[in-house]
Amino acid sequence: MSFKVAIIGRPNVGKSTLFNRLAGRKLALVDDTPGVTRDRRSHAAKLYDLHFEVIDTAGFEDAAPSTLQGRMRAQTEIAIQEADLIFFMVDAKAGLLPDDTTFAGIVRKSGKPVVLIANKAEARGAQGGMLEAWELGLGEPVPFSAEHGVGLPDLRDAVVEALGADRVFGEEDEDDGEIAASDVLIGEDIADPDAEEVPAYDENKPMRIAVVGRPNAGKSTMINALIGEERLLTGPEAGITRDSISVDWQWRGRPMKLFDTAGMRRKSRVQEKLERMSVQDGLHAVRFAEIVIIVLDATIPFEKQDLQIADLIIREGRAPVIAFNKWDLIDHPQAVLAELREKTERLLPQVRGIQAVPVSAETGRGLDKLMEAVVRTHRVWNSRVSTGKLNRWLETILAHHPPPAVAGRRLKIKYLTQAKTRPPGFVVSCSRPDAVPQSYVRYLTNSLREAFDMPGVPIRMALRTSDNPFAGRAKKRT
Template identity: 50%
Template sequence: MLPTPQLPTLVILGRPNVGKSSLFNRLVGRKIAIVDDTPGVTRDRKEAEGRVGGRDVRILDTAGLEEAAPETVQGRMRASSEAALREADVALFVVDVRTGLTPADRAFAQWLRRQHTPVILVANKTEGRFGGQAAMEAYELGLGDPVPVSAEHGDGMGDLHDAIREALPAEGEAVAGDAERPLRLAIIGRPNAGKSTLLNALTGEERMITGPEPGLTRDSVAVQWTDETGAAVRLVDTAGLRKKARIEQHLEKMSAAASIAALKECEIAILVVDALLGMEEQELRLARLAEREGRAVVIAFNKWDAVEDREATKRRLEDALMASLAQMRGIKVVPISAKTGRGVEKLMPAVREVYALWNRRIPTGELNRWFETMMTRHPPPLSEGRRIKLRYATMPKARPPTVTVFGTRAEQLPEDYRRYLVNGFREAFTMPGVPIRLQMRGTTNPYADEDK
């Protein structure tokens, strides 16, 4: 018998009560660690396997890091955490943005900077209007870009999955490099929209049970597939997501959770919309969740063969997208019939096109020429009577395209001006339907002018 390959290991570190156990449960996908507001609830290391960023990983939840004498309980807890770090391939250092940085956070960050293990800085408890802004304080720790999340509510987990995937060691020569990794697709939508029928049509096999009864697919099902170009695809068919008020049975709650988890793990989501019913709140909610998690979306407008007034149906869809999904302006729509196969051949080319945009990086010089044009055309407004001076922009990452703007009081830029920049970026660099992140870095950030 061949030995089981050792899984890469994540360790979750941080002082007591910053939300480590909540993050552990969220990454594992089930409640294992006890979560409570009392500091020090976790005293022993907990271990479980989970799927993060498309990889199977071993996850360690540790006791809170505290400065204490070695012979005390707190000292032994810290020693256990340090031992866990020595086993880990990647460390997640969690801070609580509600409380703000403490001397203990700074001390442990300094210690982590001396270690050889890659560290991802997780700014937890960022739910609420000013959570993302509060996360910026974490730059002071000198551990790079903080990843804002709410472990309790699940916000920001897609970005965290991406950061972990980039930090993990490669799976081996066979998958080294993005070009050789399978494209991760999730098929999402309401029950009975035709998701499983579409999966069967794409793969050319009866992989999934289909029928007129809603809810035949109860869990997320992954299929390894090679598309018509010969490229590898990991295709996930998810259980249908109903309105929250109708998710009453435990099984349906599990199905909804599986749909959301698959969406967070994927790179591109195919949102299947029943053309006879149109784009309703369930589909809009899924599209907004995909955008929030930084995932690109292609709409498969299914049952198109049964639509009588196609022009009116198209107009209704366009109106719904314009009114409720302006943040993903230009989203691709492919009319199909999953049942007959008509139009399905156009779906993967559309997915590949969106995937290329989602991965696209703009050179710094080209980006700043665009940025200067935007400033000249429409200078930033005053904030509380004081001038906001934006200096330059960078693009630190793609997947999704992320633009960081530096300047005096940049973090005070009003929402309508941020939308102006995002829409201008989307139009100038032709990125229809792709989520775009805009980050502001004010000069109050002590890390802004240093090389990280």
């Protein structure tokens, strides 16, 4: 991107609505409640012929540094330092408030070019508020409506005037890779299932990782520890994270995109609309991730909600990895780890062999081992077995443990092939798919997992019958 723009203003002036409009997608949560946005979020943006990076920030509030509002303000100040241009947004409908004047002074001191945006200019009585905005000393306010997209041409001209044509129309990166990367299908088709040549695993391919768990399990703290900076807002309060925030990062030279998500409570406890929106945003991040790190509080692991989150991830076909966080609070680590691993195998049999790593986001202990487990799981999730190997294995299985007879008729399994990867998906050609007991399907799945070393990822098994070429033909009279 040629330049960065940070959207600054007090709470509930429409910053996230403008961010979504410039990004061209509904990425940030928007609600009438003040203070919805807490973390800063960046994304590629387009304003007619201008291509840049836009940063959404929390509403500026005058509060002590130790409070949640104070920590949110610190994140916003970091965004001001990173930006090349500042969109200072005021609410023309409400008029100028004392906080607007205070924060305008902070923006002036930064020395960065500023575009003053008078949002909600379409409202009745907004003209007076727009005229008041002149008092801030930040130049002529641009009348705007983030909700309806009114005033975009004026905003574009103001950006060019503030930064200069040379800077604005310099080298542009129009690569929409971030958008394209999100269109990952659940289960990718294999072009030629009968091919014996299996493509090698790409060690340098970018990876998308979502971090999920119950509130206050330490998800944001763990991401901050991984990337080595205070990128995400953290604290002792439960439920700080609301939006799913993506962070670009490299681990041992490999590009990663980490997604921090809101804590997921039991559905019956989620009453507020805003929390429902946060959870939906988190579920969206899970669906488009490749690996999902399930963060469990090691002091109170495997509550019912933890298992429901894990089950959702497995049903979505994502590759799960468990992180037992807060390991620094455990008194007898060896005994507790053995107990937790036994529980993991017992409670999550559908992903037998799942990688489970004890970590401490507070001290950074175990994070390298966690990432090694993530890469191992990603390799298995992408694994492919040739049809020849599968059917040689199937012959052995059928000789050792043939399918049972149902209603006095023996079931015939003819053929096995892998049709999909990410996660591995197999098609079994058999005589009567509806009659095959689920217990025998589980036996095939577990035996295949063990024979071809596919631990810890969901494996899908589809039963189909081969087409009968004589079906539907009338019997000829002799």
